[in-house]
Amino acid sequence: MTIFGNRDSSYGMTPMAGAFPSADVGHSFAAPVTSMRAFGAPDIRRVVLRVNGDEPIVVGSAEGRENAVRIAREMVQHIEQAATSGEWPQIDERFIRPGAIVSIDVQREE
Numbered sequence: 001m002t003i004f005g006n007r008d009s010s011y012g013m014t015p016m017a018g019a020f021p022s023a024d025v026g027h028s029f030a031a032p033v034t035s036m037r038a039f040g041a042p043d044i045r046r047v048v049l050r051v052n053g054d055e056p057i058v059v060g061s062a063e064g065r066e067n068a069v070r071i072a073r074e075m076v077q078h079i080e081q082a083a084t085s086g087e088w089p090q091i092d093e094r095f096i097r098p099g100a101i102v103s104i105d106v107q108r109e110e
């Protein structure tokens with residue numbers, strides 16, 4: 001017995017006759033992927049530290065979102081370790097008061 005809404009139910013899994021073109025026609029059902037980047041262009045992301053009342057500081061860049069997020073998380077750990085020990089973290093050639101940090105952003109490079 002099959003109950004509607006059960007994840008194991010096959011209800012709705014069989015297409016109606018003529019609802020879709022047959023597979024031998026060569027149609028693809030996947031929607032085309034649109035991108036603002038040129039085909040083959042690298043997806044470069046930059047990691048930006050935003051400080052209250054100051055210009056953003058680029059602290060790194062990487063190809064791909066996952067790599068940039070990893071850099072951002074490492075920066076968060078660096079800031080937290082310094083703040084825990086009562087120090088101001090050194091970022092680039094600056095010492096920044098942890099309370100002045102607004103955010104760490106991952107952005108597409110323009």
